[in-house]
Amino acid sequence: MAVDPILEADLVAYVDDRLPPLRRIEVEAWLATRPDDAARIMADLRLRDELRLAVTAPDAPGSRELADLARRLQGGLGRRRKLDVLRRVAAIGVFVALGWLAHEGTGPLAVRQSVASSAPPSFVEEALAAHRTSVLRSDMVSQVETPRYDPAEISAATAITMPDAPRGWTVRDVQVFPSPSGPSVEIALADRSGEALSLYGIRPGTFEVTKPQTAVSGPLAAAFWQQGPIAYALVGPAGERDELSDAAERLARSLY
Known part of the structure; x- marks a missing residue:
């Protein structure tokens, strides 16, 4: 339209x-x-x-x-x-x-x-929870993963524009989750080395333009940023915090 x-x-x-x-x-x-x-x-x-x-x-x-x-x-x-x-x-x-x-x-x-606050926004914790859920689903035989990824359909249904997965990465599952501010999208990914990552997108109800930052929560790390009305978080192992930050920078640029 x-x-x-x-x-x-x-x-x-x-x-x-x-x-x-x-x-x-x-x-x-x-x-x-x-x-x-x-x-x-x-x-x-x-x-x-x-x-x-x-x-x-x-x-x-x-x-x-x-x-x-x-x-x-x-x-x-x-x-x-x-x-x-x-x-x-x-x-x-x-x-x-x-x-x-x-x-x-x-x-x-x-x-x-x-x-003044340096605490990560609330959507980062939601992204971490979605990542944990996707890891749990991947170990359950009864939970069928949905690797078919259609960004246009996701955008039409949720008003969330998700970036394309980096070259060499594999989409393992795509899920829509509820959140306090509306639907959110979580894409379970595997990078070139097979490491389990996830990319989370949500409309948090605010309008910001921020560069990727990182936060660590136990064994996990999240590189998060916001582009206008949509916020994103790339979640993976805490030991790969720098790699997540670099990948988040590339994903953010790909959306322009």
């Missing part, structure tokens, strides 16, 4: 939470292939959330004056957002003004917990 061109008005409506679900998915898919535009929209989303926090949390650092200033700036920003250049100028002005006032009243603006 042909998708209508993504216009600046669609991006503005996306930031303002005014798009219907289907159009929102189309905008997110478009942004996932355009890192520069995605970074710009992420900055707008962050600005929106900072303003909403200042307006709705009167006890947050910044005092009543900060909330009043945020309301005035938010209204002005909304009117000017129609022009890209003015939007960027307004965004800079908001951060300067809020930062100055917070510094004068209560000290520098605190880093949000979601930014």
Whole structure:
């Protein structure tokens, strides 16, 4: 099905939470292939959330004056957002003004917990659990593996775009799992040496563009990243953490 061109008005409506679900998915898919535009929209989303926090949390650092200033700036920003250049100028002005006032009243603006925390996102634990389940299934004669991998069908059914398996890797099983944020996809793989790996994809309900990072959980390691609305994790033995990170970098590039 042909998708209508993504216009600046669609991006503005996306930031303002005014798009219907289907159009929102189309905008997110478009942004996932355009890192520069995605970074710009992420900055707008962050600005929106900072303003909403200042307006709705009167006890947050910044005092009543900060909330009043945020309301005035938010209204002005909304009117000017129609022009890209003015939007960027307004965004800079908001951060300067809020930062100055917070510094004068209560000290520098605190880093949000979601930014400061180094803990892996929750989807990484879900990916690890899916990997353990796939290993369990592989040892059960009664559980038939499904090695047929159809990325187009997966995308149509789940709105999750999965990358192609690296050359020389073998798909052993493909499963759709439930998650708190909707369906997720787990592909059980074997690399060239026969090592059991899995690639996990999910729509976590947030929009981020992050580079692959790694985390270790007991005997397993996960290289995880997010491209727009879809997050991924490549899971394998903890002893192959560096190899997983390199493979995740290649998989992330293959999606652009």
